[in-house]
Amino acid sequence: xxxxxxxxxxxxxxxxxxxxxxxxxxxxxxxxxxxxxxxxxxxxxxxxxxxxxxxxxxxxxxxxxxxxxxxxxxxxxxxxxxxxxxxxxxxxxxxxxxxxxxxxxxxxxxxxxxxxxxxxxxxxxxxxxxxxxxxxxxxxxxxxxxxxxxxxxxxxxxxxxxxxxxxxxxxxxxxxxxxxxxxxxxxxxxxxxxxxxxxxxxxxxxxxxxxxxxxxxxxxxxxxxxxxxxxxxxxxxxxxxxxxxxxxxxxxxxxxxxxxxxxxxxxxxxxxxxxx
Numbered sequence: 001x002x003x004x005x006x007x008x009x010x011x012x013x014x015x016x017x018x019x020x021x022x023x024x025x026x027x028x029x030x031x032x033x034x035x036x037x038x039x040x041x042x043x044x045x046x047x048x049x050x051x052x053x054x055x056x057x058x059x060x061x062x063x064x065x066x067x068x069x070x071x072x073x074x075x076x077x078x079x080x081x082x083x084x085x086x087x088x089x090x091x092x093x094x095x096x097x098x099x100x101x102x103x104x105x106x107x108x109x110x111x112x113x114x115x116x117x118x119x120x121x122x123x124x125x126x127x128x129x130x131x132x133x134x135x136x137x138x139x140x141x142x143x144x145x146x147x148x149x150x151x152x153x154x155x156x157x158x159x160x161x162x163x164x165x166x167x168x169x170x171x172x173x174x175x176x177x178x179x180x181x182x183x184x185x186x187x188x189x190x191x192x193x194x195x196x197x198x199x200x201x202x203x204x205x206x207x208x209x210x211x212x213x214x215x216x217x218x219x220x221x222x223x224x225x226x227x228x229x230x231x232x233x234x235x236x237x238x239x240x241x242x243x244x245x246x247x248x249x250x251x252x253x254x255x256x257x258x259x260x261x262x263x264x265x266x267x268x269x270x271x272x273x274x275x276x
Contacts, residue, residue, distance in 0.1 A: 015113075016043040016050075016236065017121050017132065018204050019246035020168040021103065023051060025076075027063035030056040038068060043203075043249070046107040048076070048095045054088040057081075065095065065102075072102045106131040114273070117218055118239060121246040122162040124153045130165055132248060140216075144197055144240060165246040199223055199239035202249050213239055220252060220270040226263050229254045237269060 021044060026036040035055060042050040057063075059080045066073050076093040083090035095102060105121065106129070113119070116134030120143065123130045133151075135143060143149055153160045194215045201209040201223075214222040221239050229235065231254050238247040252269040260266050 016249040018043045022068040024066040119248040121165045123165045126160040129155045200241040202236040
């Protein structure tokens with residue numbers, strides 16, 4: 001899917017989960033024609049989604065949303081167009097009065113996110129309950145090796161095995177930190193964890209940048225890339241990143257850069273706190 005991404009807001013109420021969920025949308029397009037069609041989300045968050053449709057929609061208009069296969073219904077509002085691709089138009093949709101059950105995903109509270117080193121979308125293998133899971137340093141190290149965790153499932157009321165969710169579900173399948181010549185005292189509030197893994201600087205698709213992670217902490221991440229990112233620019237980054245999975249992209253800002261070789265630059269990213 002070749003995507004031309006338009007300007008995106010830098011402030012966000014929650015993390016994006018790159019997952020394809022089938023929705024039936026009903027509303028009126030720009031030509032004044034009422035329509036109802038099945039579409040797929042590109043990503044979802046606690047308060048909305050980005051979806052793909054061949055129709056042209058007007059910012060501010062309301063639409064009826066039905067998550068196929070579940071019967072969950074909600075009213076959405078078109079925030080604006082976020083991109084164009086060969087399959088149609090991408091629109092950001094705010095879900096009004098969103099409940100915890102609409103996406104079939106439990107989202108963590110703000111305090112859980114602030115205490116997390118990383119986030120992954122996991123599914124209980126016993127009951128298929130899905131949760132955006134906030135991982136601490138120990139959880140993350142275990143997950144990176146085994147790609148699964150044993151944790152308490154509120155639905156099963158017992159400890160079960162949890163695995164990462166595939167990127168398709170449904171019935172079918174901060175401030176700038178100055179530095180001097182690349183060297184500065186470590187003023188981070190959170191301890192860094194050295195980790196050899198990969199991350200994705202998004203959005204996912206043909207322009208995604210798969211990068212090597214140097215270290216990660218509750219406050220941000222350090223990665224190496226052959227691409228050039230200017231300091232004080234905003235990025236969306238998923239770490240850890242698993243191809244084909246429902247990866248969670250977190251908003252952050254490039255706060256430092258240091259040339260490691262002719263081909264690679266090391267970048268420091270400070271996460272931007274989500275807002276409830």
